[in-house]
Amino acid sequence: xxxxxxxxxVLRSKFGASAIYIVLFFIxxxxxxRTNSADNVWEKTQLAIVIEDNDNTPESxxxxxxxxxxxxxxxxxxxxxxxxxxxxxxxxxxxxxxPEGYAKRLASxxxxxxxxxxxxxxxxxxVNVRMLIEKYVNSVEAYLKLGRTTEEASRAAAEALANEAExxxxxxxxxxxxxxxxxxxxxxxMPYILLCxxxxxxxxxxxxxxxxxxxxxxxxxxxRPHSYTMxxxxxxxxxxxxxxxxxxxxxxxxSGAMVSGRLWLAVANSLLFALFAAVxxxxxxxxxxxxxxxxxxxxxxxxxMCFLCGIFVDQALLGSGVETVSRFLPxxxxxxxxxxxxxxxxxxxxEAALALGIQAGYVLMxxxxxxxxxxxxYVNVVPRKATx
Amino acid sequence: xxxxxxxxxxxxxxxxxLVALDHFSLEIKEGEIFGLLGPNGSGKTTTINCLLSLxxxxxxxxxxxxxxxxxxxxxxxxxxxxxxxxVAVLDELTVxxxxxxxxxxxxxxxxxxxxCVEDAIRFVGLEDFVKFRPxxxxxxxxxxxxxxxxxxxxxxxxxxxxxxxxxxxxxRNRILEGIQxxxxxxxxxxxxSHYMEEVEQICTRIAIMDKGxxxxxxxxxxxxGMIRNTESVSIEILDLxxxxxxKIASLxxxxxxEYDGTKLMVRCTGGRHNLIRILAVLQEAELGFGRVFSExxxxxxxxxxxxxxxxxxxxx
Numbered sequence: 001x002x003x004x005x006x007x008x009x010v011l012r013s014k015f016g017a018s019a020i021y022i023v024l025f026f027i028x029x030x031x032x033x034r035t036n037s038a039d040n041v042w043e044k045t046q047l048a049i050v051i052e053d054n055d056n057t058p059e060s061x062x063x064x065x066x067x068x069x070x071x072x073x074x075x076x077x078x079x080x081x082x083x084x085x086x087x088x089x090x091x092x093x094x095x096x097x098x099p100e101g102y103a104k105r106l107a108s109x110x111x112x113x114x115x116x117x118x119x120x121x122x123x124x125x126x127v128n129v130r131m132l133i134e135k136y137v138n139s140v141e142a143y144l145k146l147g148r149t150t151e152e153a154s155r156a157a158a159e160a161l162a163n164e165a166e167x168x169x170x171x172x173x174x175x176x177x178x179x180x181x182x183x184x185x186x187x188x189x190m191p192y193i194l195l196c197x198x199x200x201x202x203x204x205x206x207x208x209x210x211x212x213x214x215x216x217x218x219x220x221x222x223x224r225p226h227s228y229t230m231x232x233x234x235x236x237x238x239x240x241x242x243x244x245x246x247x248x249x250x251x252x253x254x255s256g257a258m259v260s261g262r263l264w265l266a267v268a269n270s271l272l273f274a275l276f277a278a279v280x281x282x283x284x285x286x287x288x289x290x291x292x293x294x295x296x297x298x299x300x301x302x303x304x305m306c307f308l309c310g311i312f313v314d315q316a317l318l319g320s321g322v323e324t325v326s327r328f329l330p331x332x333x334x335x336x337x338x339x340x341x342x343x344x345x346x347x348x349x350x351e352a353a354l355a356l357g358i359q360a361g362y363v364l365m366x367x368x369x370x371x372x373x374x375x376x377x378y379v380n381v382v383p384r385k386a387t388x
Numbered sequence: 389x390x391x392x393x394x395x396x397x398x399x400x401x402x403x404x405x406l407v408a409l410d411h412f413s414l415e416i417k418e419g420e421i422f423g424l425l426g427p428n429g430s431g432k433t434t435t436i437n438c439l440l441s442l443x444x445x446x447x448x449x450x451x452x453x454x455x456x457x458x459x460x461x462x463x464x465x466x467x468x469x470x471x472x473x474x475v476a477v478l479d480e481l482t483v484x485x486x487x488x489x490x491x492x493x494x495x496x497x498x499x500x501x502x503x504c505v506e507d508a509i510r511f512v513g514l515e516d517f518v519k520f521r522p523x524x525x526x527x528x529x530x531x532x533x534x535x536x537x538x539x540x541x542x543x544x545x546x547x548x549x550x551x552x553x554x555x556x557x558x559x560r561n562r563i564l565e566g567i568q569x570x571x572x573x574x575x576x577x578x579x580x581s582h583y584m585e586e587v588e589q590i591c592t593r594i595a596i597m598d599k600g601x602x603x604x605x606x607x608x609x610x611x612x613g614m615i616r617n618t619e620s621v622s623i624e625i626l627d628l629x630x631x632x633x634x635k636i637a638s639l640x641x642x643x644x645x646e647y648d649g650t651k652l653m654v655r656c657t658g659g660r661h662n663l664i665r666i667l668a669v670l671q672e673a674e675l676g677f678g679r680v681f682s683e684x685x686x687x688x689x690x691x692x693x694x695x696x697x698x699x700x701x702x703x704x
Contacts, residue, residue, distance in 0.1 A: 002489060002492030002493060002496070003493075006478070006481065006485070006489040006492075009480065009481055009485060010478060010480040010481070013480040013481075014480065205480075208478060208479065208480055209478075211476075213472065213474045213475070213476035214476050214477075214478065216442070216470075216472065216476060217470065217472070217476040217490060217537070217538075218493060219440075219442055220440050220442070220465060220468065220470040221465060221466070221490070221493035221494055222462045222463070222465045222466030222493065222494050223462075223493045224462060
């Protein structure tokens with residue numbers, strides 16, 4: 001077990017490089033959880049508005065009253081300098097000026113640029129209030145055309161615009177806020193961390209053990225090549241299994257879910273993906289890339305799979321072209337199973353088996369490619385074993 | 389008569405059109421420090437790789453400890469220690485862990501291995517660095533670690549392939565002393581190098597290789613006895629008339645003279661008073677001269693005389 005133990009020591013030394021990904025993974029996870037909670041609370045924005053009523057008619061006062069609902073009205077300033085200071089220091093968001101003759105122009109239907117506004121910053125809220133006032137004026141004008149008096153029209157417009165529509169944000173998990181779905185949400189992001197951690201640690205460790213000089217020394221020793229390979233393989237399996245198990249346990253504890261029923265399919269799905277990450281590492285290590293290349297490759301593979309296959313962006317939002325491409329990647333089929341189990345798409349046992357089979361196919365393909373590369377490299381580059 | 393440890397018979401190795409080993413034969417007895425001397429590309433490393441069954445060969449036979457050497461001869465491999473030119477250690481492990489790992493490839497018994505590792509650490513003098521990672525070690529200490537990894541399992545046959553390349557003189561001396569100590573402890577040593585001084589210093593028997601062939605073999609005295617040159621006299625002299633040079637060339641035992649305008653080189657074969665005779669000729673001609681050197685032949689002279697090129701100047 002000498003090679004097994006030494007390889008685990010090498011893996012341990014390489015694990016540090018992956019720690020940053022794990023920390024980032026949990027920080028982003030916590031931030032996203034909190035952001036999601038905050039997104040569900042909606043508050044109407046109040047603006048600090050100064051109303052300069054130069055008309056001082058019942059109509060202008062009704063407009064001022066309409067604006068005052070839902071906003072904070074600031075008393076007019078005695079001079080322009082004070083007003084400018086207040087706007088500069090954001091004590092006032094906007095200044096609305098009702099011109100002299102407002103009521104008359106309203107009655108005559110001359111509403112073009114009737115109300116003037118001043119503000120320092122363009123913000124969504126400022127524009128919204130401005131549009132609301134324009135709507136009010138247009139509504140009054142419409143009611144006037146219907147034959148109502150100016151006062152009646154102003155009141156009716158204010159009442160009509162006071163009606164607020166109830167806004168509900170629909171999400172995929174709406175109504176499904178259960179521990180099982182929380183675990184599925186965790187498992188949905190697991191391919192990213194599995195790819196990052198396994199590629200970034202297993203790959204450099206394998207490269208270190210298979211360095212030309214180290215292999216030479218090993219080949220000179222009394223250890224049989226089969227035993228050496230099996231010990232490396234065993235240590236890799238233990239390491240990948242441990243990484244997968246740790247993340248699964250963390251996910252289970254965080255969600256509070258008990259793995260049962262179809263959730264075992266999700267567990268098997270994640271194990272298969274961990275296996276894929278392991279054989280991909282094995283394949284990459286055959287080319288003995290530098291640590292910089294391994295790091296770049298990790299980013300490239302993990303991020304491209306996450307963005308293309310529906311890990312970071314929901315599969316339902318992917319364009320048809322992107323989806324066609326992503327079907328050629330194992331992460332797509334991984335997410336397909338998660339979506340089925342989460343109820344986003346109907347569960348189909350045949351398709352679930354197909355998704356698992358395709359992932360297993362990728363594992364097999366990379367095993368065969370690794371064997372092929374190893375054979376080619378050993379025959380062509382490294383001295384062959386003597387047969388004489 | 390001591391038993392034969394390594395026997396290479398008529399070995400031929402080709403890389404396409406290039407003949408790397410050309411009917412190469414060798415016999416190394418137990419307890420020898422056997423030097424394989426030759427310029428880069430002469431076939432030393434190819435010989436070692438074939439000996440270790442890491443390379444196929446086209447013709448010939450190799451026996452180690454009286455048994456045919458095959459890729460599956462794990463028992464024989466277990467008795468061989470290999471120290472290559474490149475430092476082959478794992479950067480991720482400490483000094484002790486590295487020695488333990490490579491020793492563990494030969495010795496599975498934990499207690500026995502522990503004792504061997506401690507012995508190896510003491511032998512190379514790395515007691516103060518056992519917890520260091522290789523990156524923290526100097527070049528000389530790294531070489532010592534490399535050696536410790538190769539000898540920790542106490543092999544009967546130790547192969548060192550240019551172990552002192554790019555090593556400072558102090559570490560080099562320590563390494564050479566270590567090799568002699570290993571030999572005194574009973575190990576048979578095969579030492580390959582293109583540094584003739586090292587080979588002369590430690591090897592009991594030497595084979596000189598060139599272009600895949602063994603061009604000479606014997607003890608250093610036997611090798612030097614194979615050539616005409618027994619003494620080379622060099623004299624710094626700025627003005628040497630032709631008649632004086634001819635007179636020196638006609639002296640008994642002088643077989644070659646060279647003069648480049650500043651230095652006269654006289655090569656002699658046999659004789660005991662060559663220097664006195666040469667200086668007497670110069671004094672008789674009333675010629676002033678500077679420093680005078682009298683040198684005994686080196687292995688470079690042997691190589692030069694046999695191949696026509698200097699060992700140091702030979703290219704791959």
